[in-house]
């Protein structure tokens with residue numbers, strides 16, 4: 206039976222955020238707890254914070270509530286395989302085991318964009334959309350979630366597509382706009398190149414654009430000319446937390462479970 210409440214914890218470059226999630230609505234049951242990501246974000250340092258967040262929200266959750274945790278890297282069978290924008294000591298770390306030991310209970314570890322995509326297709330901008338939905342998170346890197354009829358195909362690392370000789374996220378992520386001081390018009394040209402490449406390769410039914418910058422989507426989405434509908438994310442900050450909780454409670458939503 207699927208649980209009705211689960212804890213989601215989202216590990217990001219600047220903050221680690223967690224909250225108990227109502228799995229019927231995807232909403233947080235209590236206010237989320239946020240703790241700054243340590244400067245040296247090694248598995249041990251991050252695991253301590255994950256355990257602290259779980260302690261702080263424990264009053265709002267049954268002891269056996271599922272726990273889902275996200276990480277900005279590929280996760281295969283609980284092991285972190287890549288670390289493009291996190292401490293390199295994560296590569297090949299047994300993340301799920303490390304967190305489970307720190308939490309004193311089992312947990313499910315998933316890629317951050319996969320969690321956001323699951324939440325958006327279940328409760329957000331992709332709700333009621335059939336077919337292939339590609340959720341993209343534009344932040345430090347570019348995260349991608351592929352969901353087909355709501356089922357996740359995990360670990361699609363298409364933020365690293367090589368386009369015009371570059372790793373796409375180094376040109377089109379939100380961090381590239383900030384780093385290079387681009388205005389939205391010039392950044393949108395890069396997004397145009399990125400999203401048109403994606404749509405020509407995968408022919409999705411819908412693009413969802415998440416990440417903090419999606420709050421300003423009116424500055425760049427109208428500049429894009431694509432055959433695929435493209436819409437801003439709805440859950441914004443809460444998507445990673447909600448999706449982690451959903452995947453922990455219902456591993457069948459993940460195509461490989």
Ligand code: BGC
Pocket residue numbers: 276277278279287289290316317318319342344345346347348349362364374
């Ligand atoms: C990583 C992905 C991650 C994305 C967003 C990329 O650099 O390779 O695994 O989902 O950033 O954080």
